[in-house]
Amino acid sequence: MPFLEMKNISKRFVDVVANDRVCFDVERGEVHTLLGENGAGKTTLMNILYGLYSRDEGEIYLDGKLVIISSPYEAIKLHIGMIHQHFMLIPNLSVTENIILGLPSSRGFLLELKKAEENIDNISRKYELRVDPKALVRQLPVGLRQRVEILKALYRKTDILILDEPTSVLTPLEVETFFKIIRRFTEDGLAVIFISHKLNEVMSISDRITVLRGGNVVGTLKKHDTDPNKLAGMMVGKEITLSLDKPCEKKGKRLLEVRGLSVNSEKGGKPLVNNVSFDIHEAEILGVAGVDGNGQGELTDAIAGLQPVSKGQILINGMDVAHLSPRKRIERKLGYIPSDRQRVGLVVDFSVAQNLVLKDFRDTPFSKQRFFLNRRQINTNAERLIKEFDIKVSHGNEKVAFLSGGNQQKVILAREISGKPDVLIAMQATRGLDVGSTKYVQERILEHREKGGATLFISTELDEIIAISDRIAVMYEGEIIGILSGGQEIDLERISLMMAGVREQKTKKSVS
Numbered sequence: 001m002p003f004l005e006m007k008n009i010s011k012r013f014v015d016v017v018a019n020d021r022v023c024f025d026v027e028r029g030e031v032h033t034l035l036g037e038n039g040a041g042k043t044t045l046m047n048i049l050y051g052l053y054s055r056d057e058g059e060i061y062l063d064g065k066l067v068i069i070s071s072p073y074e075a076i077k078l079h080i081g082m083i084h085q086h087f088m089l090i091p092n093l094s095v096t097e098n099i100i101l102g103l104p105s106s107r108g109f110l111l112e113l114k115k116a117e118e119n120i121d122n123i124s125r126k127y128e129l130r131v132d133p134k135a136l137v138r139q140l141p142v143g144l145r146q147r148v149e150i151l152k153a154l155y156r157k158t159d160i161l162i163l164d165e166p167t168s169v170l171t172p173l174e175v176e177t178f179f180k181i182i183r184r185f186t187e188d189g190l191a192v193i194f195i196s197h198k199l200n201e202v203m204s205i206s207d208r209i210t211v212l213r214g215g216n217v218v219g220t221l222k223k224h225d226t227d228p229n230k231l232a233g234m235m236v237g238k239e240i241t242l243s244l245d246k247p248c249e250k251k252g253k254r255l256l257e258v259r260g261l262s263v264n265s266e267k268g269g270k271p272l273v274n275n276v277s278f279d280i281h282e283a284e285i286l287g288v289a290g291v292d293g294n295g296q297g298e299l300t301d302a303i304a305g306l307q308p309v310s311k312g313q314i315l316i317n318g319m320d321v322a323h324l325s326p327r328k329r330i331e332r333k334l335g336y337i338p339s340d341r342q343r344v345g346l347v348v349d350f351s352v353a354q355n356l357v358l359k360d361f362r363d364t365p366f367s368k369q370r371f372f373l374n375r376r377q378i379n380t381n382a383e384r385l386i387k388e389f390d391i392k393v394s395h396g397n398e399k400v401a402f403l404s405g406g407n408q409q410k411v412i413l414a415r416e417i418s419g420k421p422d423v424l425i426a427m428q429a430t431r432g433l434d435v436g437s438t439k440y441v442q443e444r445i446l447e448h449r450e451k452g453g454a455t456l457f458i459s460t461e462l463d464e465i466i467a468i469s470d471r472i473a474v475m476y477e478g479e480i481i482g483i484l485s486g487g488q489e490i491d492l493e494r495i496s497l498m499m500a501g502v503r504e505q506k507t508k509k510s511v512s
Contacts, residue, residue, distance in 0.1 A: 001064050003028045003191050004160055009058035011044055018044040020215045026160065026191040031182060033194045033202050036212035037235055037434040042195045046162050050082040051075040081153030082162040087145050091138035096120055098137055099152045123154050127184050142169045161185060164195045171291055172462055173496035179205050199228040200463055211235060232435045244442055244467050252282030255454035256423045261312035263298045271310065272298040274478040280423070280454040285445070287469030288458040290499055295478035296458045297339060300427045304336040305329050316423055330359055335421030337412055339428035345412045346400050353382035353396035356415050389414040390440070406437035413444055424448055424455045430464065442468055462495060474498035
């Protein structure tokens, strides 16, 4: 009999079926992964188990007994803990205060901080989750904040630990250490539920894997009975090959040169981007690796003209554009795929056809005498790009707001690449996309490279960075601390150390 069993769980949000009669079980001492694309129903199912959502149908059994979980408080009483993707900590409280928050004290209104600190220290030593119990949470880096969340669950004597996308804030070396800690949990009899969409990590840590698609269970497999390609096919509903065909290209002249670029914080203190320099040539992709929040967004926004530059140069085809408007940069053949497609990349209340000409609507053939739009040409352009970029839409006049995330991204990709930019910035271009859409976006970026374009490719997915890039720059706290050329220089351990702030000694040889 499984330790935890969820039977025929259903959950609807108005007209959306998030979970449809889902069956899922976990044994003591195992890591059972919930795998699926964004929107597949993974987190919804676990939010039901943790009491954040009420189920519409179905039953939950714990150790063979039917349980009713109506709130997180009830879940915690049943020794169920959940580490959310976005941490639930109070920054101005200490580690200990966060961990014991909400728990009763034997001294009534008085906290037993010293006793709690000793218990936390013992747990942290046992599982090698070392953190200072007296430290303020706001002073801790993101990796240590995650440790606090885990310690909070362990302090409450958790039997089932739910981890929702726990590696998104960790470097690869930290992930390796984290997986060793998870194995210690299972050796002590904990049941671990691991939510992820990263196939390499799933194959590394899982005992069993349940794949969800569209709120339904596609199948449950043992790790040894599957492989990444098979899992990818289950996730998207068709056979898919994950590898990219990246022919060797001979790079030409410099198309983008960034020299001593700095971007100041509005709050003062250390610059968000600090004295960054690099070049990108024709037919080259420079990948930027780093844990999210280390200045990548500010760097790309500064190059695109959306963030003011405090000092430094940005040269496109030899011309300094650092203080030009975004439109002037576009005229210098700059394309930009932003990380926030809905807020920055699109006008969601506009049609697909209108979004496809946002950068060109003033120009021939899309305008007449710069005052009137040529709707026939705009619609003709939309028909061509919808077909060329395989945008799933009934017609060009459909609002972008009604498209899926993958198709919204294809609209941006079509607009930016069809403009034939010399320099393309792709910031988290595949975030939130299914496996098929991810590969499609990557292939179009490689096509841009084959046609002689220069691409700055930023992603928090290190496997993706390694697969697509010719060189890799690593950002840490607003600085580029090393640039690695292709071939043997690009290896996981080396990049992992740099992502953690270990400086690369050979940077100067690989800058251009």
